[in-house]
Amino acid sequence: MKSKTTIAALISSLTLAALTTAVAAQEKPAAVEPAKTVVLVHGAFADGSSWSKVIPLLEKAGLKVVAVQNSLDSLDGDVLAANRAINDAQGPVVLVGHSWAGAVISDAGVNDKVKSLVYVAAYAPDDGQSVYDSAKPYPQMPGLASFVKDADGYLKVSDAGVARFFAPDLSPSEQKLIAATQGALNSKALSQPVPHAAWHKVPSFAVVAANDLIISPQQQRDQAKRMHATSVEVPSSHVAMLAYPKTVADLIIKAAK
Structure with missing residues (x-):
């Protein structure tokens, strides 16, 4: 009788242990696969080359990088361009947006392949908000x-505006390049809600x-707080990815992990 009692107790103990392990396995969140591709979305008055200093740093870290070329005609159009890049990307994606593209990644980021978002001196509208709404x-x-x-x-920045307001911390040759290669933004896009x-x-x-001097630094701080974002602050002009490429790249790499 004592032997049977001991066996029954052992079976009960093993069963309880198995159930406990099964429950723990269900409660433990699945490991998130590190991102393999970074999709970079440029802002208004720019093109994909605005990420030229960041791309080599990301590739050195072993990440595949794709820089989207936006038409800047509408929010929907730029979101479609971002989604094409996301859908073509290898593995999980870090989606990065500068300036106007903060609105683009806020919309395109609902794609299941996107595992993290990085806003670089960018707008981050809420549900139903446009860029104009977020800045009011x-x-x-x-x-x-x-x-x-x-x-x-369609909007552009004057040559003098690029040097004085848009990228005052870059060299004169870089300022001239930005002014010459900038894309024009359809002003209607700024009032289109996410x-x-x-x-x-x-x-x-x-x-x-x-x-x-383009997007309020306080707006950027408030947005980061509202999003519960991991944030870094740099003493930069609007083009932080050109003025502080290593800091920007380091944060993107952190987001990829």
Whole structure:
């Protein structure tokens, strides 16, 4: 009888241990696969070459990098371009946006392949917000006065504005290159709302440009706090990825892990 009791107790103990292990396995979150591809989305008045200093650093870290070329005609159009790059990418994706592209990645980031978002001196609208809406609570930045609108409603930055407001901490030769290669943004895009902001569900990171004269640095800080983002602040102009490429690359690499 004692032997049977001991065997029964042993079976009960083993069964309980098995159940405990099974429950623990169910409760333990699945390991997140590190990102393999970084998709870089440029802002207004720019093109994919604005990431030229960051790309080599990311590739050196073993990441595949794709720089999207936006039409800058509409939010929907730029989101489609980002999604094409995401869908073609190898493995999980870190989606990175500068400036205007913060709105783009907030929308495109709902793609299941996107595992983290990185905002670089960028807007981060909430659900139903446009870029204009997100900036309303903040004083108008001085650099906006350097925007020039053509007859079709497209915006560019004047050459003087690039040097004084947009990229004052870059060399004169770099400023001239930015002015010459900039893309024109359809001003209507700035009032187009983001339907569902991905940062509510996707882990987010942010580079705050403390000397930005285009997007309020305080707006950038407030957005990072609202998103519960891992953030770094640099004493940079609006083009933080050109003025502080290593800091930007390091944060993207951290997001990829």
